[in-house]
Amino acid sequence: MKLYKYPAVEDWKKLLQRPSMRMEDIEKQVTPILKTVQKDGDAALKAFSLRFDGANIDSILVSEEEFSQAEKDVDNDLKESISIAIKNVTKFHSAQKTDVLKVETMPGISCWRKSVPIQKVGLYIPGGSAPLFSTVIMIGAPALIAGCEEVFLCTPPNSEGKVHPAILYAAKKIGLTKVYKVGGAQAIAAMTFGTETIPSVSKIFGPGNQYVTAAKQLATKEGVAIDMPAGPSEVLVWADETANPTFIAADLLSQAEHGPDSQVILVSTSEDIIQKTEAEVEKQLSVLPRKEIAAKALEHSRSFLMKDEAEALKLVNEYAAEHLILSLDNAEDVAEKIINAGSVFVGHYTPESAGDYASGTNHTLPTYGYAKNYSGVSLDSYYRKITFQKIEKEGLESLGPHVERMAAAEELDAHKNAVTVRLNALKD
Ligand SMILES: NC(=O)c1ccc[n+]([C@@H]2O[C@H](COP(=O)([O-])OP(=O)(O)OC[C@H]3O[C@@H](n4cnc5c(N)ncnc54)[C@H](O)[C@@H]3O)[C@@H](O)[C@H]2O)c1
Ligand SMILES: N[C@H](CO)Cc1c[nH]c[nH+]1
Ligand SMILES: [Zn+2]
Numbered sequence: 001m002k003l004y005k006y007p008a009v010e011d012w013k014k015l016l017q018r019p020s021m022r023m024e025d026i027e028k029q030v031t032p033i034l035k036t037v038q039k040d041g042d043a044a045l046k047a048f049s050l051r052f053d054g055a056n057i058d059s060i061l062v063s064e065e066e067f068s069q070a071e072k073d074v075d076n077d078l079k080e081s082i083s084i085a086i087k088n089v090t091k092f093h094s095a096q097k098t099d100v101l102k103v104e105t106m107p108g109i110s111c112w113r114k115s116v117p118i119q120k121v122g123l124y125i126p127g128g129s130a131p132l133f134s135t136v137i138m139i140g141a142p143a144l145i146a147g148c149e150e151v152f153l154c155t156p157p158n159s160e161g162k163v164h165p166a167i168l169y170a171a172k173k174i175g176l177t178k179v180y181k182v183g184g185a186q187a188i189a190a191m192t193f194g195t196e197t198i199p200s201v202s203k204i205f206g207p208g209n210q211y212v213t214a215a216k217q218l219a220t221k222e223g224v225a226i227d228m229p230a231g232p233s234e235v236l237v238w239a240d241e242t243a244n245p246t247f248i249a250a251d252l253l254s255q256a257e258h259g260p261d262s263q264v265i266l267v268s269t270s271e272d273i274i275q276k277t278e279a280e281v282e283k284q285l286s287v288l289p290r291k292e293i294a295a296k297a298l299e300h301s302r303s304f305l306m307k308d309e310a311e312a313l314k315l316v317n318e319y320a321a322e323h324l325i326l327s328l329d330n331a332e333d334v335a336e337k338i339i340n341a342g343s344v345f346v347g348h349y350t351p352e353s354a355g356d357y358a359s360g361t362n363h364t365l366p367t368y369g370y371a372k373n374y375s376g377v378s379l380d381s382y383y384r385k386i387t388f389q390k391i392e393k394e395g396l397e398s399l400g401p402h403v404e405r406m407a408a409a410e411e412l413d414a415h416k417n418a419v420t421v422r423l424n425a426l427k428d
Pocket of ligand 2: 234
């Protein structure tokens with residue numbers, strides 16, 4: 001991790017850049033995949049699975065037998081942990097339900113807003129470099145809590161054409177039994193256009209690599225909604241002199257190990273903490289099974305020595321990290337001042353991994369600085385909010401003349417007439 005001491009504000013934008021490929025370059029690779037799936041359907045899905053995953057797929061839909069085998073292959077300890085994760089995620093997301101909001105804006109005029117679940121949603125579960133069964137819980141459980149009618153998931157097969165048993169186990173455990181063996185941009189294309197086997201959906205959820213994320217963004221041009229751009233994982237740790245370098249190094253490596261295009265950032269006003277953390281990162285990295293992946297991510301990761309807390313706060317908000325860890329003595333106070341982040345982990349004993357798996361918050365979060373304008377997945381992501389209104393006769397009598405006047409001023413006589421004919425009827 002390269003260290004930048006007291007970086008000048010005018011250099012921040014460049015120094016805080018993510019390592020991802022340029023969108024135009026990825027689009028060039030992804031667009032032909034989308035077009036081919038739109039044209040050739042299942043045949044294209046099978047061909048891309050062979051090309052990108054080395055898998056020969058017979059049936060794209062996971063069978064009952066595969067689910068039963070998965071049940072046997074997942075050990076009881078892991079089943080217990082999955083249950084706890086489901087319980088906490090369900091508890092946090094169920095609490096996000098809101099009542100119908102009804103307001104009488106004037107006597108005789110009622111306006112209300114109701115959350116209505118999106119009917120057809122497709123979930124993408126990453127599986128290229130690690131089988132992220134925790135994502136099944138994160139984006140599957142809220143879909144069911146919200147009451148979405150059709151919910152299914154797509155995930156890449158391994159080279160034997162199989163889906164990891166924990167993905168199938170977690171899916172069945174939360175009540176999802178339609179799983180399609182297809183990954184990457186081709187899965188996003190299938191959920192966008194539909195194929196012989198996979199139905200098209202109204203909204204696509206789920207994180208993924210740069211190809212998946214670019215495909216999701218392109219899917220929006222076809223009228224499909226997406227949760228958000230949730231690409232390669234990132235974490236920013238802001239640590240003061242009370243932080244423990246062993247903890248911080250572990251947190252940084254936890255996201256660096258996701259992929260070579262992940263990025264981790266350390267911010268501190270203490271050079272001593274930065275140096276000790278760098279040493280710990282080297283030590284812990286050397287024994288990590290995924291050390292090659294993590295080492296690549298560290299090549300474009302950075303440490304920033306800042307002159308004071310105010311400057312550090314500005315830099316942290318400018319980066320808009322997917323995950324922000326506040327390893328600070330006054331972490332709770334600082335948390336109040338965070339305006340750009342996907343999810344914030346407050347205090348020395350809040351590892352980011354807890355949120356990845358089981359504390360209750362959602363791990364599907366905006367990356368690449370999109371935390372400036374997008375939220376992570378929550379129960380709300382599965383609803384549309386529909387507004388309603390009912391106007392009684394007395395309400396129209398008091399509001400109607402104002403609407404007539406405004407419509408006339410906009411020179412929209414038909415709008416005005418829709419009120420006038422009713423007011424005239426009331427006078428008769
Ligand atoms: N932001 C979030 O909320 C969040 C959450 C979990 C994971 N993630 C990220 O998700 C990503 C998962 O990535 P992954 O690769 O392990 O799995 P993945 O399932 O996203 O992607 C695997 C697929 O990528 C496609 N692919 C691979 N190389 C390709 C190429 N050259 N051209 C076109 N397509 C290609 C293949 O079809 C393959 O099936 C990681 O970057 C991880 O950090 C993000
Ligand atoms: N850190 C990822 C989100 O960026 C989520 C995850 C799943 N499993 C492990 N981690
Ligand atoms: Zn993670």
